[in-house]
Structure formats: structure tokens, C-alpha cells
Amino acid sequence: MALMASTRREADTQSFPLFVYVLTPLLALGLQSFVPLFFSHFSILDLPLLVVIYFASTLRTPIAATIGGALIGLAQDALTHQPLGVFGIAKACIGYVAASLGVRIDTESPATRLVLTFLFVVLNDGIDWVLIRHLLAHPMPWGWLHELVRAAINTFIAIILFALLDRLKNRE
Amino acid sequence: MESFFSRYKNALVLIMVLLAQLLALAIQVRRPAAEGADRPSVSLLRYAVVSVVTPPERLIVGTGHWFSSLWFGYFDLIHVRRQNASLKQQVQRLQLEEAGLAQDAAQGQRLQHLLDFKEHYIYKTLPAQVIGTSGAEESQVIYIDKGSDNGLQQDMPVITADGIVGKVKDVFPHTSQVLLVTDPTSGVGVVLEATRTSGILKGRPFGQLQVVDISPDSRIKSGDPIVTSGGDQIFPRGLPVGTVDRVVPDPEHDPLVDVLVHPAAHLAGLDEVLVVTNVGDSLSPQEAKDIAASEAESEAEQKRASDILSERLPSRYDPNAPADTNPQNTTGPNGLPISPPPPPRPIHPDQFSPNAEPNAANMTPGHRWASVKYGTEDTTPRAHPPAAQPGNSTTSPTATAPAAQTSSAPAAKTAQPKTSAPIAPKAKTITGGSSAPGKVGSNGPSAPSHAPVKPRPAAPASTSQTAPPQGGHR
Numbered sequence: 107m108a109l110m111a112s113t114r115r116e117a118d119t120q121s122f123p124l125f126v127y128v129l130t131p132l133l134a135l136g137l138q139s140f141v142p143l144f145f146s147h148f149s150i151l152d153l154p155l156l157v158v159i160y161f162a163s164t165l166r167t168p169i170a171a172t173i174g175g176a177l178i179g180l181a182q183d184a185l186t187h188q189p190l191g192v193f194g195i196a197k198a199c200i201g202y203v204a205a206s207l208g209v210r211i212d213t214e215s216p217a218t219r220l221v222l223t224f225l226f227v228v229l230n231d232g233i234d235w236v237l238i239r240h241l242l243a244h245p246m247p248w249g250w251l252h253e254l255v256r257a258a259i260n261t262f263i264a265i266i267l268f269a270l271l272d273r274l275k276n277r278e
Numbered sequence: 279m280e281s282f283f284s285r286y287k288n289a290l291v292l293i294m295v296l297l298a299q300l301l302a303l304a305i306q307v308r309r310p311a312a313e314g315a316d317r318p319s320v321s322l323l324r325y326a327v328v329s330v331v332t333p334p335e336r337l338i339v340g341t342g343h344w345f346s347s348l349w350f351g352y353f354d355l356i357h358v359r360r361q362n363a364s365l366k367q368q369v370q371r372l373q374l375e376e377a378g379l380a381q382d383a384a385q386g387q388r389l390q391h392l393l394d395f396k397e398h399y400i401y402k403t404l405p406a407q408v409i410g411t412s413g414a415e416e417s418q419v420i421y422i423d424k425g426s427d428n429g430l431q432q433d434m435p436v437i438t439a440d441g442i443v444g445k446v447k448d449v450f451p452h453t454s455q456v457l458l459v460t461d462p463t464s465g466v467g468v469v470l471e472a473t474r475t476s477g478i479l480k481g482r483p484f485g486q487l488q489v490v491d492i493s494p495d496s497r498i499k500s501g502d503p504i505v506t507s508g509g510d511q512i513f514p515r516g517l518p519v520g521t522v523d524r525v526v527p528d529p530e531h532d533p534l535v536d537v538l539v540h541p542a543a544h545l546a547g548l549d550e551v552l553v554v555t556n557v558g559d560s561l562s563p564q565e566a567k568d569i570a571a572s573e574a575e576s577e578a579e580q581k582r583a584s585d586i587l588s589e590r591l592p593s594r595y596d597p598n599a600p601a602d603t604n605p606q607n608t609t610g611p612n613g614l615p616i617s618p619p620p621p622p623r624p625i626h627p628d629q630f631s632p633n634a635e636p637n638a639a640n641m642t643p644g645h646r647w648a649s650v651k652y653g654t655e656d657t658t659p660r661a662h663p664p665a666a667q668p669g670n671s672t673t674s675p676t677a678t679a680p681a682a683q684t685s686s687a688p689a690a691k692t693a694q695p696k697t698s699a700p701i702a703p704k705a706k707t708i709t710g711g712s713s714a715p716g717k718v719g720s721n722g723p724s725a726p727s728h729a730p731v732k733p734r735p736a737a738p739a740s741t742s743q744t745a746p747p748q749g750g751h752r
Binding site for chain 2: 132135136138139140142143144146149150168169172173176180181182184185186187188189190191192193194195198199202206234237238241242244245246247252
């Protein structure tokens with residue numbers, strides 16, 4: 107398994123049709139808001155985060171990933187009752203890190219995606235917890251078991267989701 | 279300098295984005311526009327996102343409900359009639375129960391009025407459909423398809439028939455955000471019904487509920503109901519909240535305990551909710567009307583119960599008796615009016631019997647008019663005659679008495695035995711003072727009316743019409 111990008115193709119940027127950039131985050135936000143109505147445990151997933159990770163690691167442009175992550179996070183904040191910026195800050199950081207790593211490593215490998223997604227989910231939750239607990243002063247416990255289970259489930263879903271999104275790439 | 283920005287532009291953009299959001303966060307936290315309200319710019323951004331996300335959700339939910347209503351409203355109507363009858367019975371029963379409680383409620387209102395306590399009654403509710411959630415574990419909110427265009431305002435309580443749900447947090451024109459009671463930032467004043475212990479209901483992480491920081495009480499048991507106290511000025515008093523799940527010690531406040539609560543409403547699967555849009559200090563006109571109707575129905579039910587009781591008790595009217603014997607029938611089969619039956623005649627009349635005393639003008643001072651036996655008044659009870667044969671009631675000795683009481687001596691003579699048919703095994707003495715009052719005062723003990731009479735045989739048919747049949751069944 108080659109973790110680092112060894113060829114130009116692996117380190118090259120990818121592109122998608124324009125509607126994919128618009129519809130995919132909206133669809134992720136919509137599903138994240140709608141499905142828990144019927145399946146409450148669905149909220150353990152973070153589909154907007156997975157979308158941010160995928161586009162950031164695939165496009166490999168840190169600025170676009172940072173802004174995109176911030177926008178998606180702010181939209182997610184807007185659906186909650188907490189102040190705007192909590193999810194925006196976390197997802198901006200995740201987008202930046204994912205895009206920066208995507209330049210250096212092979213993010214199209216399933217194993218790489220598995221490891222990176224797991225770590226990014228834990229990192230995202232950690233940033234959220236710090237902001238909510240210490241900046242907003244809301245009582246929010248940190249449970250390692252819950253976070254690890256949550257990261258594992260998100261990683262499993264990410265493998266499937268990323269494979270589906272790969273099919274929407276522009277063919278050269 | 280240019281090379282610095284070009285070299286670290288990615289990091290600089292990240293820092294700028296983070297700083298901007300941190301600044302925005304600080305502004306939102308430090309300077310809220312009002313209690314619980316967002317600043318206009320924040321509300322604008324929320325409104326923009328909600329306007330994009332919720333219309334598809336509303337469309338999907340609406341379509342799903344159209345199909346479900348089509349199915350449940352037209353096709354799946356099996357057992358509806360039976361269920362309707364059952365529900366009607368339940369409504370009647372609940373109306374009766376409500377009537378019983380109405381007096382207590384009225385008394386409670388009077389006492390509250392005396393104490394100047396402002397009770398909040400639910401006047402009006404608006405049903406709303408749940409169309410979405412926040413999608414985040416950290417934020418327990420839902421979205422409903424009613425907004426300011428429907429009259430919704432901030433902090434309106436949201437309930438279901440089972441219990442409380444939350445309160446309206448943000449209101450948009452066609453959508454509203456509802457903060458669930460399971461959110462850690464929410465707070466509801468509640469009372470444990472068993473111990474009347476007041477507390478604050480707050481949400482726990484992962485959607486649990488707890489009443490925080492209450493004094494330890496061994497009387498608090500699992501399953502005890504919890505209702506709203508009305509102290510939060512949002513939820514009316516007495517709404518069901520849930521039941522006690524278990525009591526756990528509060529790690530931050532050592533002597534105090536937390537009560538974990540099992541919510542009454544199914545918060546994980548909300549479909550339709552009620553937004554309380556209007557509350558008042560007294561019962562609504564509709565509630566007052568319902569209570570009055572149930573009270574009237576209760577009175578009618580009591581009357582029906584008294585009618586049933588009177589039917590079961592002995593009555594003057596016997597539906598199985600001949601038609602001309604019931605007091606309600608004023609005419610007989612021949613069309614003649616039926617007089618009420620005479621009072622029963624005593625078997626052994628004495629001087630105390632009705633109409634036994636002779637006219638005072640006919641009485642002689644010092645003269646004993648009662649019969650004498652062995653030197654004393656003969657008041658010894660005699661053996662009863664046998665019952666009259668069916669269909670031959672006029673032949674009994676007493677059968678002729680009423681006629682004798684009301685008629686003259688010739689009528690009494692018709693009751694004298696004409697035949698010697700043996701119908702009674704024992705002799706019977708009839709003191710006939712009443713049959714011929716005119717002779718009582720003038721006759722001595724040996725007068726015919728006081729003489730012992732042998733059992734009377736069956737009277738001839740010609741005499742049966744002289745006495746009503748009711749007279750001689752003693």
C-alpha cells in the first residue's frame with residue numbers, strides 16, 4: 107500500500123461538473139436534516155463533513171477547501187440553534203488539512219481514505235467540543251467510546267460515498 | 279513581502295476565515311440581540327439556509343402524507359365503525375369523568391382567584407407537521423411547517439397529546455425552529471406529582487432528560503409521573519412531561535440528586551405536534567361549553583339511572599297484571615271507569631279498625647260493643663282462611679267486605695253463604711260490625727254481625743259482581 111503519492115496522476119487535481127459542487131453539499135445537508143425524522147440514530151453521521159473531506163482531498167486546493175468547508179459548516183450551523191461558526195470553524199480546518207494532505211498523499215486509495223476519514227472525524231469532533239465547551243460554555247461531555255464509534259461509522263459510510271462520488275468526476 | 283503572502287496564502291486564508299468566524303461567534307455570544315433571539319444578520323443567514331433546505335423536506339413530507347392519507351382515509355377503513363363506536367363510548371365516559379372533575383376544577387379556580395394566582399389554560403393550538411431536524415447530535419431541534427404567517431411567535435410551547443415537546447426558538451415566514459426539551463440548553467419547570475417536588479427539567483447529551491439538583495427523597499420511585507409546574511411562564515401547569523426512570527447522584531452537587539426522566543412524548547419519532555398559540559387565565563369558552571355539556575349529560579345519566587332503579591323496585595303498576603287492575607288504567611275493558619281499590623280490610627276487626635266504631639249518636643253509654651269471650655273482649659287472633667281459589671276470588675269471606683262496607687245491609691246479605699261447598703279447612707270468625715254499622719250499636723254480643731261465621735263456601739256467580747276482586751286476599 108502506497109500512502110504517499112508516487113505518480114503525477116495520483117497528485118493531480120480532479121474536477122467535477124458544476125452541479126456536483128452545488129448539489130452534493132445541499133443534498134448532504136438535506137439528508138442530514140431529514141432522515142433523522144424517521145431514523146433518529148442517523149444523526150450520528152456527519153454527511154456534510156464527509157463531503158468536505160472528499161472535495162478537499164480530491165481537489166487539493168487548500169483555499170477552496172477552507173472556504174468551502176467554512177460555508178458548508180456555516181450552513182450546518184444555521185440549521186441548529188447554536189451560534190453560527192462552530193461547525194464553520196471546524197470544517198474550515200478539516201478542509202484545509204485534507205486539501206494540504208491531498209497534495210502529498212494518495213487520497214484515492216481506499217486504505218488512505220479509511221485512515222484519513224477516521225482521523226478527520228475525530229479531529230472535527232474535537233474542535234466542535236472545544237468550541238462548544240469552552241467558547242460557548244455549554245455542558246457537553248466528551249466520550250471516547252462514542253467518538254470512536256461515531257468515527258468508525260462515518261468512515262464506513264465514507265468509503266461507499268466516496269466511491270459513488272468518484273463516478274461523477276470529469277473524464278479526460 | 280509579496281513572496282511571503284504568496285508562500286503562505288493558504289495558511290493566511292485559513293487564519294482569516296477562522297478569525298472571522300471566531301469574531302462572529304464572540305459577537306453572538308457576548309451581545310445577543312434579545313433574550314433567546316438571534317441578531318438580524320444571523321437570522322438572515324439562518325433564514326437563507328432554511329429557505330433552501332426546508333422546501334424539499336416540506337415537499338417530501340407533504341407527498342408522503344398525501345399518500346398515507348389516501349391509504350388510511352379511503353382504503354384502510356376496516357374496523358372503523360367498531361372503532362368509532364368504541365371511541366364514542368370512551369368520549370361519553372370521559373365526559374362523565376370530566377363532569378366529576380369540573381366541580382373540583384371550579385373550586386380550584388375559586389381558590390386560585392382568592393390567592394390571586396394566575397393559572398394558564400390552553401385556549402388555542404395550531405397543529406404543525408415536523409419536516410426536519412438540525413441533523414446534529416449537539417443540537418436537539420426540529421423544524422415545523424408553520425411560521426409567522428400562521429401566527430407563531432417565539433417561545434410558544436409545543437406539545438403533543440402525550441406530553442410536552444419543546445418551545446419555538448426561531449420563527450420564519452413558513453417554517454419555525456423548535457428547541458426540544460432534550461436539548462442541554464433548554465429548561466422547563468416541572469413537579470414530581472408523588473412528592474410535589476419542584477425542579478428544572480434539562481436535556482442531557484444524546485437526547486436524554488433529567489430533573490437536576492433536587493433534594494434526595496426516598497419517596498421518589500421509578501414510574502412516578504412528572505408534570506409541568508408552570509413556573510417557567512412558557513408551559514401551562516399540569517402538562518405531562520414523563521415518568522421517573524431512576525435517581526442518580528449529582529456528581530457536581532454532592533448531596534443533591536438528578537432524576538432521569540422517561541419522556542411522555544415520543545420525541546425520537548415526532549410526526550405532528552401542537553403549538554400552543556393562545557393561553558389564558560380562565561377556561562376557554564369551548565372548554566366551559568364542553569364542561570357544561572358534560573355536566574348536563576351527567577345529570578341526564580343520573581336521571582336515567584334513577585329511572586332504571588325505579589323500574590327495578592316494586593311499583594303500583596304491574597305490566598303482567600290484567601289491564602283493568604293497574605292504577606294507571608282509568609277505564610276497564612268495558613269502558614267504565616275503574617275506581618281505585620279500597621284499602622285492605624282487617625281480618626279480625628276490632629274497635630280500632632277503620633270504620634269499626636259506630637256512630638257516636640248511636641252509642642249507649644256503658645255499653646260494650648265489642649264481642650266478649652270468657653268475660654273479656656275477644657281480640658284473639660284467628661286462623662287465616664285459606665286463599666281463595668284462582669278464578670273464584672269473590673267467594674272468599676273477605677271478598678265481600680268492601681261491598682259490605684260501602685253498601686247497605688242487603689248487599690251484605692249477598693255475602694252470606696248460600697251453598698255449603700267446603701273450601702276452607704278451618705273455621706273463620708268474621709266480626710261483621712262494619713258490614714252493618716247501623717246494627718252494631720244496637721246489637722249485643724249475640725248480634726249476627728258479631729257472631730262467629732263458618733267458612734263461607736264459594737259464592738254463587740250472581741254474587742261475584744258485588745265485590746271487587748282485590749278485597750279478599752288476606
